[in-house]
Amino acid sequence: MLKILRERFRQGYRTFPYLKKDPVIAERFRGRPQLPIEPCALDCHACRDACPYGAVQIDQGRVGIDLGLCTFCGDCATACPSGTLTFSRDHRLATRKRDDLLVGPAELQLAAALDERMKKLFGRSLKLRQVSAGGCNACEADINVLGTLVFDLGRYGIQFVASPRHADGLLVTGPVTENMKSALLDTYAAVPEPKLVIASGACAIGGGPFRGSPEVNNGIGDLLPVDLYIPGCPPHPWTTLDGLLRLLGRLERR
Amino acid sequence: MSRLKPAQILRNGDSVPLAEVTILEMDAFFTAVKQEAAAQGRVIALFASPAGDEFDLFALIAHDWQGTLALLRTRVVDRYPSLTPELPAVHLFEREIAEQYGVVPEGHPWFKPVRFHRSYSAGDAWGRDQQPLIPGDMDYYRVEGSDVHEVAVGPVHAGVIEPGHFRFQCHGEKVLHMEISLGYQHRGLEPLLQGKPGPATMQRLETVAGDSTIAHATAYARICESLSHTAVPPRAEAIRALALELERLANHVGDIGGLATDIGYLPTASYCGRLRGDYLNLTADICGSRFGRTLVRPGGVAYDIDKDRAEKMSKQLALVTRDTKGALALFFDCPSVLARLEGTGQVAMDDAEALGLVGVAGRACGLAVDARLHHPWGAYIRNFDQAVFEETGDVHARAKVRQREIVNSISWVNQALSTLPDSPLIERPGRLAPESLAVTLVEGWRGEVAHVALTDKQGAFSRYKIVDPSFRNWSGLAMALRDEQISDFPLCNKSFNLSYCGFDL
Structure with a gap:
């Protein structure tokens, strides 16, 4: 017992005061892309050609990136000869609408809060059922991290539960494989109304690295009504937490 | 006994022109596989590749x-006599070949689909051509009797984990047998790699199993380097090995935390959960991604660890090491924890060997399987002498292997950070050799990752075979559950912590 207490003292208090302080993220982390404000003078299309998933779009010299297809590999930035396309360390990426994920030079339209009725229902207590529908398990790993004491998701009233019957919504990862489609739809049907759907990670939004495989569905968009999109491959745990808190209207003044 | 010598002898990372690999008569092939296996050989891959209307069958024995x-290589049409009755280690490989190409292993004692997808060639080995494919739809092993009952779990589980289906045959609380049916995560990865390399190929390999990104990325990069005869700069090799050991650390520490959670020993559970993230963040310090995405590239690595960064990482590692040792000491010093671990979920060494278990699960049963030791590559050559083996084959042994490997990996990373050799970071590989075969092994944190690539006339992949350690080890979990209480399943499962997506591909 004494050993346990001594170790507890030595390990210290590690929960991060997220709403009061900005999280420390690795220096080389690739978050929200920073795109040239002016139309790109070079006609090289190197950024667009470097993207394996067609996430980079160029319209009359204006560069845009679809964060729903982007896996944040940074190949476009590496390819850019002028160095005007870069990735910032800003982890805030989640949006409410699929179209908002298409970013240009303008500010990213971050997720707005739920309407008053839904906020009243879920704002202080949100129970989610996670469904893994394909993918590589990295998304699941970094969602599990939210339960550790650094992130301590429970303090915001958000919890992952074991049954869809106990849940207010689904958090889906993976591109939806052929073999998981019916299980996903069954799980959705088992969640009582009103319910939320969160698409977490590049796979769930647009198929991610498996986009185009005949065995997958390129995301959940045509299967379920999505309330929140969380980009990333996988999304950083802070990105997920930021998105969830925005959805619940806990970050409106930020 | 004199041995036939029809086999091409390769080493880890070798490639060979396909024309030099003798196509044996079927009988000679199977005799040779059995002889190689009998001579202390271990089948690490058995797979088919289309050759006109027929199929080439390749076996790799370590x-x-x-x-x-x-x-070894032979050619088959649509059937061959199954090896499984004599060599149980190939049971899943034969089922996989049947599912992928409709080639039937006659006399296979456990002949069922593996991932529930359509055959790549014309025929379905189970005659399901006209039926819809329903994952998990197969004949499960059943125990009959008045007090026997069946428990079905999944595909959607209670936690934040991947989907899979488990069937338990129980007598009261006692599990007589557990059968595992996967395939829910099947993304069709191997066909996606045909005709490549292309721009997305590396990312697809990085996401075979997200927690083993470095292992699979390294195995793939080495395939490209082998086929293009590229010499990887020593600094890149050192950074790859360092990242692989960080990957091992993050997962091993997380697994000890997971075991602590399942036992209900909360101090270690909460410390290790946090510490796992600290190791992931060290990987992110190198390349920006907690899972090591974009770090390994064919020919080398994409990111350097300069002197300042190395010093910063060393300091951080020292802090994390202290906390890790404290968290582990609590766990392994607690009598009630040890009582829960010892004797639970035992796999006998003979069973482990027969099933061909690899990695942590194999080493916990006393099998000397560690590619870093036997088939070293890159920075491990002449540098690795820290393989860890336990003998009891129970949950405790699997936890002990992890605990001891954590200590070794920390010292490896520390050593590597202070001795990074001077060299460029990358030597871009040229064109891949046409009509060749390359094989690479990498010891990921879970176990042996094996990749085999075949190229066509243009040097593009005509077949890319991935063998994740989970493909070898799920049968081990089924063995571990025999005669255990069903309530021991979470603990046994966590002690293996196998990948669904790595199996499902």
Whole structure:
């Protein structure tokens, strides 16, 4: 017992005061892309050609990136000869609408809060059922991290539960494989109304690295009504937490 | 006994022109596979590749203490006599070949689909061509009797984990047998790699199993380097090995935390959960991604660790090491924890060997299987002498292997950070050799990752075979559950912590 207490003292208090302080993220982390404000003078299309998933779009010299297809590999930035396309360390990426994920030079339209009725229902207590529908398990790993004491998701009233019957919504990862489609739809049907759907990670939004495989569905968009999109491959745990808190209207003044 | 010598003898990372690999008569092939296996060989891959209307069958058998891999090849039409009755280690490989190409292993005692997808060739081995494919739809092993009952779990589980289906045959609380049916995560990865390399190929390999990104990325990069005869700069090799050990650390520490959670020993559970993230963040310090995405590239690595960064990482590692040792000491010093671990979920060494278990699960049963030791590559060559083995084959042994490997990996990373050799970071590989075969092994944190690539006339992949350690080890979990209480399943499962997506591909 004494050993346990001594170790507890030595390990210290590690929960991060997220709403009061900005999280420390690795220096080389690739978050929200920073795109040239002016139309790109070079006609090289190197950024667009470097993207394996067609996430980079160029319209009359204006560069845009679809964060729903982007896996944040940074190949476009590496390819850019002028160095005007870069990735910032800003982890805030989640949006409410699929179209908002298409970013240009303008500010990213971050997720707005739920309407008053839904906020009243879920704002202080949100129970989610996670469904893994394909993918590589990295998304699941970094969602599990939210339960550790650094992130301590429970303090915001958000919890992952074991049954869809106990849940207010689904958090889906993976591109939806052929073999998981019916299980996903069954799980959705088992969640009582009103319910939320969160698409977490590049796979769930647009198929991610498996986009185009005949065995997958390129995301959940045509299967379920999505309330929140969380980009990333996988999304950083802070990105997920930021998105969830925005959805619940806990970050409106930020 | 004199041995036939029809095999091509390769080493980890070798490639060979396909024309030099003898196509044996079917009988000679199977005799040779059995002889190689009998001579302390371990089948690490058995797979088919289309050859006109027929199929080439390739077998790779590792002779660990010689550091060699014997490659055998034959040609089959639509059936062959199953090896499984004599060589149980190939049971899943044969089922996989049947599912992928409709080639039937006659006399297979456990002949069922593996991932529930359509055959790549014309025929379905189970005659399901006209039926819809329903995952998990197969004949499960059943125990009959008045007090026997069946428990079905999944595909959607209670936690934040991947989907899979488990069937338990129980007598009261006692599990007589557990059968595992996967395939829910099947993304069709191997066909996606045909005709490549292309721009997305590396990312697809990085996401075979997200927690083993470095292992699979390294195995793939080495395939490209082998086929293009590229020499990887020593600094890149050192950074790859360092990242692989960080990956091992993050997962091993997380697994000890997971075991602590399942036992209900909360101090270690909460410390290790946090510490796992600290190791992931060290990887992110190198390349920006907690899972090591974009770090390994064919020919080398994409990111350097300069002197300042190395010093910063060393300091951080020292802090994390202290906390890790404290968290582990609590766990392994607590009598009630040890009582829960010891004797639970035992796998006998003979069973482990027969099933061909690899990695942590294999080493916990006393099997000397560690590619870093027997088939070293890159920075591990002449540098690795820290393989860890336990003998009891229970949950405790699997936890002990992890605990001891954590200590070794920390010292490896520390050493590597202070001795990074000077060299460029990358030597871009040229064109891949046409009509060749390359094989690479990498010891990921879970176990042996094996990749085999075949190229066509243009040097594009005509077949890319991935063998994740989970493909070898799920049968081990089924064995571990025999005669255990069903309530021991979470603990046993966590002690293996196998990948669904790595199996499902």
